[in-house]
Structures are given as C-alpha cells and as structure tokens.
Amino acid sequence: MASTQLTSVHSLRRVRVHAGSGSGVPRALPKAAAASTFPLLPRRAATVLTVLGLAMIPWLVFLHTGLPATAQASHWAWTWTGLDSFEALGLLSTGLLLRRGDCRACLTSAATSTLLLVDAWFDTMTAAPGSDFKLAVLLAVFVELPLAVACAVLATRTFPRRDR
Template identity: 80%
Template sequence: MASTRLTGVLSLRLVRVDAGSGPGVPRILPKATPASTFPMLLRRAATVLTVLGLAMIPWLVFLHNGLPATAQALRWAWTWTGLDGFEALGLLCTGLLLRRGDRRACLTSAATAALLLVDAWFDTMTAAPGSDFRLAVLMAVFAELPLAGACTVLAIWAFPRPGR
C-alpha cells in the first residue's frame, strides 16, 4: 500500500468576505499550498536570513569599536518627529483595522511594537545625563515598553490561524 505525504505548509491570501463588518471587507484566511517549490523557497530564505544574521555579528563588533562616542546630527528634530510620526501612524492603522475586524491588524501591530521598542532604546541611549535621562527612562518604562507589549500581544492574538 503506497502512501503519499502532503506538506502542511500554509500560505496567506486575501479573500473577500461579505459577512461580518460589512460587504467586501478583505480578510486574511489560510489556504493550503500544494507540495511545490514553496517549501524549498522557505528553506532557502531561512538559510539566507540565518547566514545574514550571523554575518552581522562581526559588523556589530566593528561598529561598537569604531564609532565615535558622540556625534552631531543635522536633522535631529526630523529624526525624532519622523519616528514618533510612524508610531502614531502604526497605532492609527492598527486601531482602524481592528475596528473593521480586519486580521491585517496583526501586521501593523507588530510593526508598531518594533517602532516603540526602537524609540525606547534610542530615547534612553541618546538622552543627556540628568533630568533628560530620567525622563527618557520614565517614558520607556511607563509608556513605550507597556504599549509595545500590548501591541505584541495584540499582534499574536490577531494573527490568522486555521479554524478561527
């Protein structure tokens, strides 16, 4: 008796669902992918990403030892305004997608969590000693990190799964 083995790899596709939050609201639903080159491409992508991650270790050592302790930025205000603007956009998009019941909120929520973590890190690492540093730590502990945690939980909760 011959048996065949099917791979359980899932891909995501957008489909239109006319029930729920209104007609024509796009939803992300799982669709089984037949055994093809897709699993091979995933394995190759995983290998490339792993190698690139490992290759960055010497680069990080070089940066840490080679960069000056201080630097002057010409567009300092634009840098911080842009980062906080992207955070606001991420929160807004996540809220609007959740209001519509759109599972793509997991994507915007995950991206927003990453931005909030970056903001907390750079706020504390670039703050001047004294009251600026204390304010950066307070903002990180009581605003940015808890919000990043909430966005992470939301991204996990909203991630589409079969049968849900």
C-alpha cells in the same frame, strides 16, 4: 490516537502528525516529510536570513569599537518627529483596522510594537545625563515598553488562524 494539525508556511496545506503512545506530545516530522511540506523558496530564504544574521556579528563588533562616542546630527528634530509620526500612524492604522475587523491589524500592530521598542531604546541611549535621561527612562518604562508589549500581544492574538 491523538493528532495535532500543523500548517505549512507557504501553501497552508495541513499535515497531520500523530502523537506516539498517548504521550500527549506530538512527535517530530521525519526530515523527508518536513522538507516536502516546507517549500523550497522559504527554506532558501530561511538559510540566507540565518547566514546574514550571523554575518552581522562581526559587523556589530566593528561598529561598537569603531564609532565615536558622540556625533552631531544635522536633522535631529526631523529624525525624532519622523519616528514618532510612524508610531502614531501605526497606532492609528491598527485601531482603524481592528475597528473594521480586518485581519491585517496583526501586521500593523507588530510593526508598531517594533517602532515603540526602537523609540524606547534610542530615547534612553541618546538622552543627555541627568533629568533628560531620567525622563527618557520613565517614558520607556511606563509608556513605550508597556504599549510595545500590548501591541505585540495584540499582534499574536489577532493573527489569522485556520480552523482545524
């Protein structure tokens, strides 16, 4: 009988799930078994985070309809310098952690991927019409987004996994 190993998020205990009738697809854990292998704190956190995510939907509608189309920022240069500094720090720390063979590189790589996506979004959304916007789109399409995808792939491939 074929089996698949699942790892609990909190305790990293292994649970063996047997595939039914040679189908090659593991059947789902019974609800009681799933609850016992998934500790209470992460279950509660999952519920709270899901509710908070859903609660943000009306807030997003309010922001989109209530915010002005333009605004002046007092610290514009510091804002962009800070974001790009965090990206540089993420790339540098990921590279150094990878060079050392440190499994925490998956964390810095995931964070850097997120920063690059945010940078691409805000570059294009805040660019002035015309050549500034065209440059922002070119940088997003050919630099920031491909690098974000590369960092995301790197994060998933370097994520530590237990041997079976």
